[in-house]
Amino acid sequence: MAEVAPVITIDGPSGSGKGTISRLIAEQTGFHLLDSGAIYRLCALACLRGNTDIEDADAVNRVAQTLDIRFDVGTAGVIVFLAQDDVTGDIRQENVGMAASTIAAFPSVRASLLDCQRSFQQPPGLVADGRDMGTVVFPSAGCKVFLTASAEIRADRRVKQLQDAGQASVDRGQILADIIARDERDTNRATSPLVPAADALVLDSTALTIDEVLAEIMALIKSRALLG
Ligand SMILES: Nc1ncnc2c1ncn2[C@@H]1O[C@H](COP(=O)(O)OP(=O)(O)OP(=O)(O)O)[C@@H](O)[C@H]1O
Numbered sequence: 001m002a003e004v005a006p007v008i009t010i011d012g013p014s015g016s017g018k019g020t021i022s023r024l025i026a027e028q029t030g031f032h033l034l035d036s037g038a039i040y041r042l043c044a045l046a047c048l049r050g051n052t053d054i055e056d057a058d059a060v061n062r063v064a065q066t067l068d069i070r071f072d073v074g075t076a077g078v079i080v081f082l083a084q085d086d087v088t089g090d091i092r093q094e095n096v097g098m099a100a101s102t103i104a105a106f107p108s109v110r111a112s113l114l115d116c117q118r119s120f121q122q123p124p125g126l127v128a129d130g131r132d133m134g135t136v137v138f139p140s141a142g143c144k145v146f147l148t149a150s151a152e153i154r155a156d157r158r159v160k161q162l163q164d165a166g167q168a169s170v171d172r173g174q175i176l177a178d179i180i181a182r183d184e185r186d187t188n189r190a191t192s193p194l195v196p197a198a199d200a201l202v203l204d205s206t207a208l209t210i211d212e213v214l215a216e217i218m219a220l221i222k223s224r225a226l227l228g
């Protein structure tokens with residue numbers, strides 16, 4: 001029987017640091033990286049660009065079923081393409097994140113995007129970042145983490161991230177409100193809600209540095225003997 005590549009799942013709410021930590025773990029382990037949120041964002045962007053009503057599950061599902069996407073590794077990180085168009089920056093816009101959260105509530109859309117996500121499970125292994133990686137997409141993963149932090153600290157981190165990226169005016173109140181709204185929708189949807197897997201380590205990073213979070217998760221991974 002073919003050996004199945006090991007999977008490490010990092011789930012959690014928006015701005016909890018999943019993406020940052022998943023990238024660092026992928027670097028340290030040499031595993032592939034799946035940013036599943038990017039797939040939902042690509043689907044949302046395709047809807048917005050094609051004037052598809054994002055409240056219409058059937059219409060959004062038709063977009064999901066014919067999604068033409070590609071991920072390339074560039075010198076500055078992952079480059080994301082939608083129908084050959086580099087949309088690496090576009091998918092990070094707040095309105096695209098909100099639209100992604102809306103379309104992600106449709107069960108048919110989630111089902112249509114499952115195979116694409118599972119295709120990332122390749123040797124030597126995978127670090128998968130998202131909301132339902134440990135519960136639905138990779139329930140047999142050998143190591144599962146649910147990374148969280150208070151909404152207030154996540155808003156502070158996002159403000160700093162935007163300021164560091166050169167954004168002139170940043171409205172912290174609006175950012176906090178958006179984080180709370182997205183948490184609410186992602187946590188309360190009926191299908192694949194944002195909840196820790198029963199066998200996940202729940203790690204609250206509110207008072208932890210990135211290095212401290214990384215050290216704790218790497219220790220867990222080593223204890224599970226997932227590395228070749
Ligand atoms: N423990 C931490 N201490 C301080 N800053 C952190 C910590 N973890 C993450 N950050 C910073 O918070 C910001 C958001 O992190 P990141 O983009 O990794 O979150 P995310 O969970 O992937 O968000 P999203 O789901 O919205 O993509 C980044 O600027 C990152 O450097």
Ligand SMILES: Nc1ccn([C@H]2C[C@H](O)[C@@H](COP(=O)(O)O)O2)c(=O)n1
Nearest residue numbers: 036037038040100101104130131132
């Ligand atoms: N596994 C996933 C990943 C993402 N989503 C949805 C919900 C999020 O609000 C949105 C954007 O994700 P982000 O890039 O901020 O991680 O996509 C999901 O439902 N399941």
